[in-house]
Amino acid sequence: MPLSEPSPRRHVHTRAIDYRGYEREDGLWDIEAHMTDTKTYEFTNKWRGTVPVGVPLHEMLLRVTIDDNFEIRDIEAVTDNSPFEMCPSITPSYKSLIGIKMGPGWRKAIRMKVGGVQGCTHLTELLFPMATVAMQTIWPIKSQRRKENFEEAPKSKKRPVVLDTCHAWSTDSPVVRENASDWYTGDDKPVD
Numbered sequence: 001m002p003l004s005e006p007s008p009r010r011h012v013h014t015r016a017i018d019y020r021g022y023e024r025e026d027g028l029w030d031i032e033a034h035m036t037d038t039k040t041y042e043f044t045n046k047w048r049g050t051v052p053v054g055v056p057l058h059e060m061l062l063r064v065t066i067d068d069n070f071e072i073r074d075i076e077a078v079t080d081n082s083p084f085e086m087c088p089s090i091t092p093s094y095k096s097l098i099g100i101k102m103g104p105g106w107r108k109a110i111r112m113k114v115g116g117v118q119g120c121t122h123l124t125e126l127l128f129p130m131a132t133v134a135m136q137t138i139w140p141i142k143s144q145r146r147k148e149n150f151e152e153a154p155k156s157k158k159r160p161v162v163l164d165t166c167h168a169w170s171t172d173s174p175v176v177r178e179n180a181s182d183w184y185t186g187d188d189k190p191v192d
Helices: 087-097 106-114 121-127 130-148 174-179
Strands: 013-023 029-039 043-045 049-051 058-066 072-081
Touching: 013 130, 029 121, 029 130, 058 121, 058 130, 072 087, 087 106, 087 121, 106 121
Parallel strands: none
Antiparallel strands: 013 029, 029 058, 043 049, 058 072
């Protein structure tokens, strides 16, 4: 269902963000992000001069390489377009994220390493959804391979990280009852 009809208005700004997940031949995974900010009008920037319509004011790219355990093995950050000449000089700081794991505490770990003046607001914000993109990239592939090899999904005593992250994965929802029954807390939970 689309949004309701808006009030009369004029389009002035577009932020486009694209995330992609890749399986590498070496067994690792690449999660990439590309962000642009463009205007529908020409404007002047002190460093760049006149910026034509549709030319990005901001253009940042990230590639995070992770293993099957969601640990960062490598990271590359690039600033192709920015409003200030010094902006690209912060990109090497993102290497400090090598070794951290996507999962609980992900956003806090990012903020500790590249938050505030230790990083670029736009590159840092691109990192936050990468854990979800990584899960959407890796889990279906691994699940399909288990099915093809007639393997059962590994039983874990650990609480699944997806629980209570949204309405559907609330521990009292039918989704959890069906997919993670050991953690289901609904009123109709069977008595052992």
